[in-house]
Amino acid sequence: MPSRKILVPLFAAALCASAVLVAPAASAGEQAFKAVAAVRKLIASGEVPAGSRLTLGFKQGNMNAFLGNDLALQKEWESLTGIVLDVLIVPQQPIRETLRSTPDIDIAVARNHEYPDLLADGLITEVGPFMAEYGYRFDDNANDGYIRPELQSRVGERTVAIPADGDVVVLYLRRDLMDDAQEQAAFRKAYGRPLAVPKTWAEYEELVRFFHRPAQGLYGVAEERDEEGAWMNWMPRFLSSAAPHAELFDEQMRPRLTTPGAVAATESYVALVKYSPPGITDPGRNYNFTLPLFAQGKAFATMNTIAGARMFNSEGSTVRGKFVAVSLPGTRVDNRIVRQNTLIYGNNLVIPKSARNARLAFLYAMWLTDPDVSTRSIGVAGGFADPYRWNHLRDARVRKIYTPETLETFSAEWAVTQPAGTGLRGDALYLAALDRNLTAAARGEIGAQEAMSRTATEWEQITEKLGRAEQIRQWAEFRRQFGKRQ
């Protein structure tokens, strides 16, 4: 009889899938209506002058998602409220740097793992009081609610962000090659098992090795190995290295990176470098390098958010109709496979502490993330933002952009998804140390064991510097919230 630990994620996945397929159409728009009414009330009371400007600090790729095709959403908002949206294109850098150097921004996008540092540095404001005031809550109903909003909105007990993206990781494989009879026969001959979607990281590595044919212009894999964000591709491997999931620290904040599981995760991370295109570990070789390779049919596999499907399914893509998005592999622990996913990038909305129009910014976010409005923002070509509400997954435009199969894989992955990063104050420092050592290992400068040992040592120093007692408290709080979920 299967254990409860297996049944719970399965049940969650089934629930998500049934919500996608069975739930009736959402009665969307009420949230947007309330937001617009609140803005009009502010203007009528004189609290906000008509024609006020709201400065949005968005990245280049956010434009279509947050302002709509041909600025349709921007025009709609301005027409409904009379509040002018002034868009400031912010550089591709941690939002912390942007908020420090640009105090005029009223609303910005932040990645999930950045919240604790932003809050600790006093750069963002809590949105919980606004939510209470305007009767807005992160409803997670299966009809039009948010998908696991707690992962994307909170630091401890405080609500600091409004989810506007859903960046869980999925694995993209070349379906046309997998389905090829000759390839299947060759694989069975080489590995003694059928050519199939990998269940474990080890199987994944074998698959990648099998399809690595640089002479024919096909690389085994195009996973990112850039130093910035190295943790994103390492974390799923690490999390699935122990049951129910591995943890970065013990109760006393001692790093648990030198465990056999952590080292194995790092070895798996490093092992794929030899099946990757040359220069994969060079600085700046991020998804701008890997995704085009897969889209041009030059790689057998890659890992990225669901946004990859948006690109691979576009008209110019060589792999359109030839790829498949599957769940991430896992690790065999105690004779069962443990699979874990994590949130990575994330383009969620935060309100800077220095915002001159914080209340307006909140109401704009409330409007933008309304089930109806947000579906229109997700259902446009281009852009970063991916589905984050259940009703997004049922929308015809969205299904056309991402493909129905990819959306099904995506919805199931949420059941095994963990929060992004460490969840701690000092996250940027912890992750920078991890990224640096992972990259050194990927470049062959040090071994996996050494990378983990060095990271553990640096993490200890960071913890001491930040104050162990407070870090222990935060870690305990984080674990209370998410530690027993699986």
Place this chain on the structure above:
Amino acid sequence: MSLPHAPSPAAAAPVRRSPFRQSLLVRLSIMFALGGLLVAAILVIGNRVLEDAKQRLENTVIRQVQPLAATHRLQTRSHELRTLELELPTVRDVFALPQYAERMQVEIEAMTAELAPFLAVLASTRPDDARRLERHWANYRGDLQEVIHLAGKMDLAAAEAITSTRTRTAHAAISSILRELVSTTEQAATEAYRQAREEQQRQQRFFLMLSLGGFLFLAAGLVVFARSLSRRLRTVRDAASRLAAGEHRTPIAISGDDEISDLGQAFNAMQEIVVSRERSLRAAQEELEDRVAQRTQALATANARLWMLSQAVEQNPIGVLIASADRRVEYANAAYVRVTGRPADTQLASALPEAADPERSREVDAEFRAALLAARDWDGERRSRRPDGSEYWEHLRLVTMRTEQGRPEHLLLMREDITERRTQEEKVAYQAYYDSLTALPNRTLALDRLQQATGRAAREGTMCAVMFIDLDNFKQINDTLGHVAGDELLCQASVRLRSVIRAEDTVARLGGDEFLIILGIAQASDADAVAAKIIQAFTPPFEIEGREFAASPSIGVSLFPDDGNDPSVLLRNADLAMYEAKDAGRNTFRFFNQKIHDDSVARMEMERELRGALERGELQVHFQPLVAARDCRLVGAEALLRWNHPVLGRVPPDRFIPIAEQSGLIVTIGNWVLDEACAHAARWREACDGEFVIAVNVSPRQFAAPGLVDTIRACVDRHAIPRNQLEIEVTEGLLIRNPAEVREAMLALEKIGVTVALDDFGTGYSSLSSLRAFPFHTIKIDRSFIRDLSEDAEDCALVVAAIRMARALGLRVVAEGVETEVQSRFLAHQESDVLQGYLFGPPIPPEDFVADWVHNPIRRASKS
């Protein structure tokens, strides 16, 4: 009175008018209509001419500008496309590529749509240029589509290769053609515009000439008409002038048939009426003279009435002076001289005569002067001095009598001697604000002065001190020597208090033996010095009825603004500090501080809780065994009150008993303890062979309350307590306060078989005289001496001396706080009678006492 002369029938008869006459209105209307038509015609023609010229100019401009605008739009779109294609390969985020591709596609379609009609028009005028432009656009569009396709494949390098070579050439060719077209179109536009402007200027000149001719014609017509009107109006004007001068009143000749001829006829009629009115006026003058005679008679009657009123004023006891508006005195009655003591001056001075108190009268004098100068009504009171030196209070009232038009005509000054009324009022005021015994300000005035003092200190940024003084021995002196002596003491005390403060400070008596001093000070230490001086001033004894008495003050001091801003708060805090001084042993002073306030609040809180404690069953009586020193056999118990509060827990007796005493609750609680103790003792007595002494503490407050002896007697009877088995424990403090009454009560208790023990012996005065003067049966040596028996030779000596002294007086000795065998043996050896202490057992609830002691009265200390 004659009627106005009626107009002649000829003048009044309506003029018959021709139905077709040319009135002025008709002629003017016709003239203005013709003029208007002329102007309208000129404007219509002019407008048409100008509109034609403007339309021609606009058409010329539009014909030239439209191609220019279209060319410009094409240039803009072409540049936009070029910008997009150049930016596309530099996009840093692959997710932004579709946005650029989409925008490029939209721009290509817009350019194509824009170019089609443009080429159609161009082909008719410049077919070669049209063909060239179409060919280059087709090339450029193909290249751009390829760039979009490559962007879709995310092959940015290939896209960049195209944008840097092929599209560059195509875009340059298109731009060059469009620039040529713009240049050619601009030259043609300039020539066409010049011709249109010349035509427009010709039309303008024609219009100006036409307008000038029309206006000249209109002006000539107006001049002719105006001259005709002017001549006829002058005729009427000259006739009117003659009528006004009374000359030649013949009717004027009338010509024409319009409004001016009507005016001439009306003038003739009016002239006839004027002559008639002159006759009527002469008759009216005669009638007016008759009326003057009648009024003169009425005036004589009024004069008689006026004389009567002047007599009333003359005899009025209020001084009345009447002066003209320029203050020349016209009249003063006899009372005026009587009140002021001087004859009236010829001129009413703006200043009043000499005041008895110039300082206090200054304001009143100023008001009077201002009212007099402004000629307005006023009244006020003032203390004045007559020339003979006598002073008097007078009420002054100044009234300005005015004409019907409101102009001041006379001034009326009334002066009334109100000395008697004011004397009565001052007496009443003094009684309201001063203490009749000491002549010091009373509480009301003191609070008013305090309010003033704090206000002044706040304004000047200084401080003030409030001293609450209570005489320590007043009650004793008052009760001993009577109220007369007490009053004498208060008077002497007030003199001493006054002697130590400055004239500007305040000493007040609040009531009883409580005084209040209000000082203006610069710093807190000033109050310190004054308090010390007060203590010093009370050092010499008071001599009352030939005897000397000591009376010391206890002083509480609060400071403004440190201890409060409100007078009532300052007074309360000084009062609290005074109690602190009392607690510190009297004859001293204490400054208010936060601890005093906190203690007070805590005390009040505890008192509030204590009030219902008995009803809620929170109070308990515990019993501590009393054992015989010689054999440690149980001989009785001391009843001790315990309070177990649901929130505060077990409240120590030394915290709540003083509060119970201060609040008076001790009387009720003490009676309950007495009853409880006696009830239990009655039940235990039998088990102890009929010998069981129950000791109960009684506080001074209980002694002060009436009926203590009766209460104890009732309790003894109710529980059948045998003689000498109920012992009341009192402290030495009780003896000092009301010695006579206490002694009397103790004797009464002795009579009913209740013994009295002196508790805590050794800690107070421990005077032998007290032991002798009061009928004690027992002394209880305080635990502090017993505790140090084994170490402190001095304590040993004191205990031995106490036991000896008690023995000598026939008193029983109880040693409290026995905790060790050594102490027990020592006390037994020294022939102490009874021992009490933790060596034998702590105070315990009655049920435990029954189990531990009543059922086992022979216990050794070692068993406890």
